[in-house]
Amino acid sequence: MKKDFYEVLGVSKSATPDEIKKAYRKKAIQYHPDKNPGDKEAEENFKTAAEAYEVLGDADKRARYDRMGHAAFDGAGGFGGGHHMNMDDIFSQFGDIFGSAFGGGFGGSGFGGGGQRRVKGSNLRIKVKLTLEEIANGVEKKVKVKRKVQASDATFKTCSTCNGQGQVMRVSNTILGRMQTAATCPTCQGSGQILDKKPDGADAQGMLVEDDTVSIKIPAGVVDGMQLKVSGKGNEAPGNNSVPGDLIVAIEEIEHEFLKREGENLHYDLYVSFPEAALGASKEIETVSGKVRIKLEEGIQSGKILRLKGKGIPSINSYGNGDLLVHVNVWTPKTLNKEQKNFFENMLSDDNFIPKPEKSDKSFFEKVKDMFS
Structure with missing residues (x-):
């Protein structure tokens, strides 16, 4: 079972961004591969941090x-970070956080390919539309994306401007004296390499745009607006020492015709006639797993809420399924023929048709309160 991220960094849940950054830097330096050569446990702690x-x-x-x-x-299939990240991912994303503790963060680790900086390609973002049934059951989607990839016969050489370091040193005169600062190399954009051989059809960086089919395993219980990550399925970056970006998948929920979602619970409006409400009935209703039949007792009142346990949406935290709440609505006919009018006129003074709510019959506001509590 994964440890709480706040415990991993040793900070409270109210920690500020600066406190979190300082805590991570401390952990990263403590477990850095250069300080713990060959120590697999330290490497795992480094990745976890x-x-x-x-x-x-x-x-x-x-x-x-x-x-x-x-x-x-x-989610399944490489969503999220952590142990799906390798050392190159970590140094690519967070190398600058080590400051000067390890020769500037990139070169000293040995993961940069002889001192060269790992460059990560840009992320791609797509939207995936899901039906309520797909959300309830989980689904695997295959999507086509246009990705930048290195041309297979492109070759690269060490950048002469920065000698493969990806950075250049600049000296400037200030009121405090001469200051030396490091900046991203303007020639290679920090990769430490430049294009040596440009294949036909490739751009100035040796890249091509290709269609790729990506399989995305989406877990049950996702919500509208949630973002999932497929590692390594974004754009590639130029150079022999690069890693691809990620594919960010935004979930968009398609509204269901009959079911309304509220967290893990679902709501269904069931309309019944006067005779059905008075005599009782068996009714078929929609659920995310197919149609089910429920029994309505005699004399059921409009506004009654029937709860079908476990017929809602699975919790993404694996806490079980929500419920399906069936709202009973007794349908009042808008027009009546002469015979029907005569019947109801005769019933106006009938004692059995006079409303007599019992204490157990909750008001509308009480039902709403119960529903949300």
């Missing part, structure tokens, strides 16, 4: 984690 910072260091991801825990990112 990076996973925690990837989430808690981002305001949107942190908010989702606070609401749903690890389940916000732990």
Whole structure:
């Protein structure tokens, strides 16, 4: 079972972004591969700390984690961060956080390919529309995306401007004296390499745009607006020392014709006639797993709510299924023929048709209160 990300970094849930960054830097330096050569446990702790910072260091991801825990990112098929991240991912995303502790963060680790900086390709973003049935059961979707990929016969060489470091040093005169700062190399954009051989059809960086089919396994219980990540399915970056970006999948829920969602619970409006309400009836209703038949007792009142346990949406946190709430509405006919009018006129003074609510018959406001509590 995964440890709480706040515990991993040793911070409270009210920690500020600066406190989280400092805590991660401390953990990263403590478990850095250069300080713990060959120590597999330290390497795992290093990755776990990076996973925690990837989430808690981002305001949107942190908010989702606070609401749903690890389940916000732990879909099947490579969603989320952490142990799906390798060392190259970590140094690519967070290398600058080490400061000067390890020769500037990238070069000293040995994961940068002889001192060259790992460059990560840009992320791609898509929307995937899901029906309520797909959300309830989980689904695997195959989507086509246009990705930038390296041309197979493109070759690269070391950038002469930065000598493969990806950074250039600049010296400037200030009122405090001469200051030296590091900046991203303007020639290679930080990759440490430039294009040596440009294949036909490739752009100036040796890249092509290709159609790719990506399989996305979407877990049951996702909500509208949730974002999932498929690692390594974004754009590639130029150079021999690069890693691809990620595919960010935004979930869009298609509104159901009959069912309305409220968290894990579903609502269904069932309309019955006067005779059905008075005599009782057997009615067929929609659920996300197919149609079911329910029995209405004699004399059922309009506004009655029937709860079907476990017929709602699965919790993404694996806490079980929500319920299906069936709202009974007795339908009043808008027009009557002469015979029907005579019947109801005769019933106006009938004692059995005079409303006599009991204490157990809750008001509309009480039902709403119960529903939301």
